[in-house]
Amino acid sequence: MDTRFLGIPELVDVPSVAVVVDVMRACTVAAWAFARGAEKIVLAESLDEALALKARHPDWVALKDGPSAPGFDLVNSPGLLRSVDLGGRTVVQKTTAGTVGALAVKEASLVLCAGFVVAEATARLLRTRGSAGVTFVVTGEDGQADEDLACAQYIARRATEAATDPAEFLRRAAESRAATELAEGVRQGVHPDDVALCLEVDRFPFAMVATSEGPLMVLRPHAVPSPADEDPV
Template sequence: METSFLAIGELTATPSVAVVVDVMRAFTTAAWAFAQGAERIVLAESLDAALELKARHPEWVALKDGAPAPGFDAVNSPGRIRGTDLAGRTVVQKTTAGTVGALAVQGADLVLCASFVVAGATARALRGRPEVTFVVTGEDGRAEEDLACARYIAHRATGPAPDPAPYLRRAADSTAAAELLQHVRKGVHEDDVRLCLELDRFPFAMSAAPEDGLTVLRPYGERAGRGRP
């Protein structure tokens, strides 16, 4: 497997297979939303687009980065979303990096959205693929937690599973982890960092594909189920 690791701004063409990585917190939160019963997640290109979708579909759950805001039902926090019953619901998600990265490669044949909690399932979905582009979304492609997760998935997809400890340690020492622990970022739950560093918490990967003019994220492979206690 030939792999490349690019920031969103470094994408010059649409890859055939893309893995969009956002560990803290978009695609950890998304995985928890599926575990809590969400049917699908619509990835919105802007806050205004998310609010417009919510206005057209009041029963949908709108979710954003940062502090709670009028019109939104939830924030981009795995610690907060894990206590929400989302059975059969559609979630609209807009985040600073993760959703932007997924929309940037929406023309790819396969788009997987990944974090540590779905790393193993993502690696399994990539086996046999000749070429994979990992989109490192945080900090203009320099986010240590996203780079660590991307490289871990790449190694696991091409051979025996490597020792996860160095990768998780790199993520735990990242700027993003420090900002969450110190509540520099808004809309934080005290368990967010711990939840973002749980390897293989869920047995499914997550794929984004066009549906009715929207970009929709769904579980890929094994079905989502509620998270282990």
């Protein structure tokens, strides 16, 4: 499998298969939203679009980065989200990196959103699809966020070497600037458990696939075959 690791500004062509990685915290939050029962997540291009969607669909749940704000129901924190009942709900998510990265590759034939919490399911989906070339979108810090790059490299390795040890990749993520800022309260809309929750490997058994549905980019959980059902790598 040929792999590229690019920041959002480096996306000059349309990849065939794209894996959008935002460990801290958009993709981790998305996975938790599905675990808490959300049916789908609409990826908004702007805060104004998120609020407009919420206005048209009052039963939808609007979520953003940073502190709480009028019109939004939740913030981008797995620690705060894990106690929320989202059964059957639609979530509208707007963040500074993760949603931007997904929308930047919306023309790709396959778009996955990923973090450590869905690493194995994501790698397994890449294996079952037989993807020859994969572009990993490292969303944080214009492609320099080490927690995102470490996770992307881990998933890429695991797609071809299922027994890959995550320890070194997790160490890099734990020592990243994002992890430090979250732990020290530099960022707003944070729960003390956020970093630990973002570094849980394979917490959830599904991958997350984003597709265009009309004018919207929509993320949904995607069940993947168990290892026993796969062809040998």
